[in-house]
Amino acid sequence: MTQENVLEALKNVTYPGFTKDIVTFGFVKDIVINGDTIGLTIDITSSADEVKAQLRLEATNELNKLGFKDVNINITAPEAPKQMSNSVSGKNIAPHIKNFVMVSSGKGGVGKSTTSVNIAVAMAMQGKKVGLLDADIYGPNIPRMMGVEDQKPEIQGNKAVPLKAYGVEIMSMGSLMEPGTSLIWRGSMIMKAIEQFLRDILWSELDVLVIDMPPGTGDAQLSLAQAVPITAGITVTTPQEVSLDDSRRSLDMFQKLHIPTAGIIENMSGFICPSCDTESDIFGMGTTEPVAKEYDTNVIARIPIEPAIRVGGDTGMPVTYHKPDSETAKRYQEAASNLLAFIDKVNAEGGADNSAVQPTTPPGVSACSTGAGAASAPAKTEGESCGTGCGCH
């Protein structure tokens, strides 16, 4: 048996999906014949496992027919493209961002933006490529807290370049609006804004995008969860019972939206006196632990009330960066480490998956205009959401 016999026989093996055979393509190389043993390489251009399996099977059959008993085929192929995002299925409109963290709170004013800022800065200080998206369209405070409130993002074509401070890429509705102006948001506008923040902003290939949500559980949260797979949800709460009730709603929302829950941040947990550095109880301390247990999650940090945090927020000088030796900076760093460990765990277990929260209507069909319910549904004014999350208005 000669190399020519072998090549002739392998001309019967067509490359999957094509009419040409693997010899004509020039894929067969390094044929070594030793009695009834043969070794060869098939060097292909596809990284698909099915292609490799089919070629191995068909080539082995042909060589067995020629009389070879021991057939050793080495198939070389380009490496499969690296999966940038941890999305295993479902929708991801920003696949170059590896992980998304949703920071939510049941009610306003509990320190959600302050937490988002300091955790983002802490992760950047720990060497991660971090972005911070201010999706709190009702009260976009992030530009002030990050010291970029006087800057406008550069526009390239129809996209915007994020601002940058403390090693963190930043985008906020506040940076796109005139200071002091307000927008009246309908549900459908919120959905579109969230998608645009992900699609039309030139984010780098980030390790983590921290997203500061509006308070509560509404259209913004649903839209975000449907647009990208959220790797981790954090809820921020203060220790009082009234706030805890609302944080339960946030935790329940994570479960309903299939968002892995990283845990609770108990903010304003005790007070650190600026003169004597002692810690005292004001709103309560440690009250979030039972709530975390209820939802099978953890308290990832307790952040005391510290005037330096408020000053840092007001002056655009986050405490984590500007007072790295303070007790609160250390706690934010610890929260960031806990969050990163949680993200690693989620990814090791297969990554986040938002396929279960996609709109259920087929592509191109509006949930608002089809089905038996549509005829009896109340008429909607232009631009009003039907509340199904279909984004059809």
Ligand SMILES: Nc1ncnc2c1ncn2[C@@H]1O[C@H](COP(=O)(O)OP(=O)(O)OP(=O)(O)O)[C@@H](O)[C@H]1O
């Ligand atoms: N641990 C803390 N110690 C001292 N001040 C704090 C602390 N956490 C937050 N603050 C201050 O409380 C105020 C409200 O915080 P922040 O804006 O972060 O809350 P929020 O939950 O994002 O509010 P909103 O829902 O209105 O966006 C800010 O002035 C902030 O500086």
